[in-house]
Amino acid sequence: MIRVRIPATTANLGPGYDCMGLALDLWNTFEMHPRGPGYSVRTFGEGAEILPTNEANLTLSTFLSECKNMGVAPPEGVHLVCHSTVPCASGLGSSSTATLAGVLFAFALKNRLADCDPADLDRSAVLERAISIEGHGDNVAPALMGGFVIVMPDESGVLTQRVPIAPLKVVVCVPEFDFPTSKARAALPDSYSKEDAIYNIGRAMIVAEALRSGDDAMLARAMRDRIHEPYRLDLIPGARSVQSAALDASAICVALSGAGPGIIAFAREGFDRIGRAMKDAFTVASLRSRYWILDATSEGADITRLPV
Numbered sequence: 437m438i439r440v441r442i443p444a445t446t447a448n449l450g451p452g453y454d455c456m457g458l459a460l461d462l463w464n465t466f467e468m469h470p471r472g473p474g475y476s477v478r479t480f481g482e483g484a485e486i487l488p489t490n491e492a493n494l495t496l497s498t499f500l501s502e503c504k505n506m507g508v509a510p511p512e513g514v515h516l517v518c519h520s521t522v523p524c525a526s527g528l529g530s531s532s533t534a535t536l537a538g539v540l541f542a543f544a545l546k547n548r549l550a551d552c553d554p555a556d557l558d559r560s561a562v563l564e565r566a567i568s569i570e571g572h573g574d575n576v577a578p579a580l581m582g583g584f585v586i587v588m589p590d591e592s593g594v595l596t597q598r599v600p601i602a603p604l605k606v607v608v609c610v611p612e613f614d615f616p617t618s619k620a621r622a623a624l625p626d627s628y629s630k631e632d633a634i635y636n637i638g639r640a641m642i643v644a645e646a647l648r649s650g651d652d653a654m655l656a657r658a659m660r661d662r663i664h665e666p667y668r669l670d671l672i673p674g675a676r677s678v679q680s681a682a683l684d685a686s687a688i689c690v691a692l693s694g695a696g697p698g699i700i701a702f703a704r705e706g707f708d709r710i711g712r713a714m715k716d717a718f719t720v721a722s723l724r725s726r727y728w729i730l731d732a733t734s735e736g737a738d739i740t741r742l743p744v
Contacts, residue, residue: 437470438541442580498535499542536562555741582598585599611698682699685714
C-alpha cells in the first residue's frame, strides 16, 4: 500500500495569476491498495457523495493515463481510498491534490517495478507532468513542494522558486456556488493592455517580498489585480461585499482563492470575526457558506510505503 498526503493550496494570490501559490494546513490523503481485478475508489469526507467511484475519478484516471504515458503496465486492479478535508470546487486546489496524487502513484509504481524505493521520486519530473496535465503550476507546485512558490513553465521545463515567508494565517470562506474553473477561465479576455500588465507585474513582485518579510502594509497595498478578479468577482454573488466585510473586520487584504468561488483573507487577529463577517455577507447574497482558519504550511506532498 502507498499513501500520499497533499496540502490544500491557494493560487494566484491577487496579482500573481497562474504563477504564485501557497500551501495551506488542510490535507487530502490518498491510499493505493493493489487489488484485482478491476478498479474502484472510495472517498471519505469532503466530496464523498459526489466524487466518482470508478475510472472516472480524477486520481484514478490520472494514475492510469500516467502509467500509459510512462510505458508502465498498471496493476490488474487497484482500490483507492481518499480521506478528504479540502472542499471540492472551492478555490483551494482540491482537484490539484487529486491530479498530483495520480501522478505520484504512477511514479511510485514505476520505481517499485524497477526495484527502487517508491517514495524516492524525481520530484522535478513529477512537477512537470502535473503541470502538463493541469496547464498551470500555481496549485500543484506548492502542493508538491510546500510553502510559497513562484512557478512558471518555459521551453526548458519548469522554473520554480520557493520563497521562505513569515508565519502566516488566513481565513477562507467558501460559498455553496457552482463556479467551475472552466467557467472562471472563460470569463477572462483574450488580451490585456500594457498598463494592466505593468500593474500586475509590479504588484506580484511586491506581494512576494511582503510575504517574505512579513510587511503587512506592503501586502495590503500590493494585493490587487487587473488580470482575473475584475472579470470573475461579479459572477460570484456577494463576492465584492464579502471582500469589503473582511476588510471591515480587520483583514489585512483579501483576494479570490484561486479562481474562486472561495475568498481568502490575510490577517493577524480576529480570525473568527473575519470569518463570520464573510459568511454573513454571503448569506445576504442568498448563499450558504463555510469558513476555515488556516496556517500556511512549509510542508508539501508526502509519500509513504506502508506495510500491507
